[in-house]
Amino acid sequence: MNNKLAQAQTQTAAVIDELLADGSNPDALYLIEHHISSSSFDILEKVAIDAFKLGYEATDPEEFLDQDDQTIYCFDIVSEIPLNAEVINAQIAQLIALTEQYQVNYDGWGTYFEGDEEEYDEEEQYTNNTIH
16 A cells, blocks of 8 residues: 555544544535645546546636646545545545546545534535545
């Protein structure tokens, strides 16, 4: 197992533990967002197409400047699944292999707290950040 894969999979248990400790619903479906980036928009587009063929959804790409004023493109590969470490780790392995094939960056994954919707007002729901 390569170091990037081992590190990402180790973080999975910590993220799940943190969510559950904060009261997130263990039985909910979670939107899992795998973060992908590259300096090449064209290559990133190919990654998105291959991810779609594997059954994932892809968000619209965004463009940023890094600390050296170089353009970086990024998007998320997403799925809605139970909060299950084995399933998430299998996705991580699959997507790291895909990103290595195209020589783009796998920047980890995140998700959102899932609680009783009655506990949150609409404005608060839109200010929640992903947990990494």
